Amino acid sequence: MKLELYQIDAFTDELFRGNPACVVPLKEWLPDETLLKIAMENAVAETAFFIDLGSRIHLRWFTPEIEMDLCGHATLATAHCLISVLNYNRNEIIFETKSGDLKVTYRDGLYYLDFPSRMPSPSSLPDLISKSLNIQPKEVFKSRDYVLVYDNEDDIRNIKIDRQIFDQINLDPGGVIVTAKGDHSDFVSRYFTSQASILEDPVTGSAHCSLIPFWSDRLGKKDLFAMQLSERLGKLYCEDQGDRVIIAGKAKTYAAGHLWTE
Structure with missing residues (x-):
C-alpha cells in the first residue's frame, strides 16, 4: 500500500529547529502493529496518523515504541500539514483523540492548541x-x-x-x-x-x-x-485557562513523499 508521508518541524519557524514529526494521512486504520512499524521506520520522536472524518479529524500518535495518549508537537505538525500543505478549508480543526476532543486554531501564522490542563x-x-x-x-x-x-x-x-x-x-x-x-x-x-x-x-x-x-x-x-x-x-x-491550556507555535514543512507498507 502506498501512503503519503510528510515530515514537519514543529514549534519553530526555522528548518532543522523545533521538534520533527512525521504525518501520515489514512483512509482507514491499519493494524496497530503496522502503525508502530511505520513509526519505528520513521525514527522520529512521534508519527501522527489521521483520518479525515469531515467535521473532525481522528488522530493517533506513535513513538517508535508505543502509542501515546497525548502529543503536542505532532498535533501541531498535523494541523500544519492539513492547513498549509493539504489545503484543509477550515482554520479551526477538531481532533478526536485518546485524550478527548482537541481543538487547533490557525491565526496569524500560529497554531493554537487547546489542550487539557494537568497541574502537577x-x-x-x-x-x-x-x-x-x-x-x-x-x-x-x-x-x-x-x-x-x-x-x-x-x-x-x-x-x-x-x-x-x-x-x-x-x-x-x-x-x-x-x-x-x-x-x-x-x-x-x-x-x-x-x-x-x-x-x-x-x-x-x-x-x-x-x-x-x-x-x-x-x-x-x-x-x-x-x-x-x-x-x-x-x-x-x-x-x-483553568482546566485548559493554550499552547501555540509555528511549523515548517521539511519533506513530502510516500511510503509503502508492503
Whole structure:
C-alpha cells in the first residue's frame, strides 16, 4: 500500500529547529502493529496518523515504541500539514483523540492548541531518577510526568542524564521534565524519556499541559512565553485557562513523499 508521508518541524519557524514529526494521512486504520512499524521506520520522536472524518479529524500518535495518549508537537505538525500543505478549508480543526476532543486554531501564522490542563502535585523523587541526574532539583512534582524544579536556567542547560541508570526506571507513558524560570522567557524546560530510542525530546507540547498551570500559578500571570532548551530549541506561546491550556507555535514543512507498507 502506498501512503503519503510528510515530515514537519514543529514549534519553530526555522528548518532543522523545533521538534520533527512525521504525518501520515489514512483512509482507514491499519493494524496497530503496522502503525508502530511505520513509526519505528520513521525514527522520529512521534508519527501522527489521521483520518479525515469531515467535521473532525481522528488522530493517533506513535513513538517508535508505543502509542501515546497525548502529543503536542505532532498535533501541531498535523494541523500544519492539513492547513498549509493539504489545503484543509477550515482554520479551526477538531481532533478526536485518546485524550478527548482537541481543538487547533490557525491565526496569524500560529497554531493554537487547546489542550487539557494537568497541574502537577508535590511528589517524591524515585531513587533511580535522582541517581541519574548530575544536578539535583529543589522541588519535585508529578502529573503524567515528573516535574523537577531548579533554581535557574543555567542548571537546566547543564543537566546531564546517566542513561544507564535512567533507563532502569519505567515511566511509560510519561517522562521527566526539568524546569526553571527563564532568563529570556517566562520559563524554560527540557524533557527526558526512559527506555526510549530518543532520550531527550526536542520540544514537548504535552509537557506544557503541566508546565503552564504550574508557572502561571508561581509567576502570577496567565500569558507565558516558554522555551525548551534542547539542542534544536523550541518556542511556545502559552496561556493558562483553568482546566485548559493554550499552547501555540509555528511549523515548517521539511519533506513530502510516500511510503509503502508492503
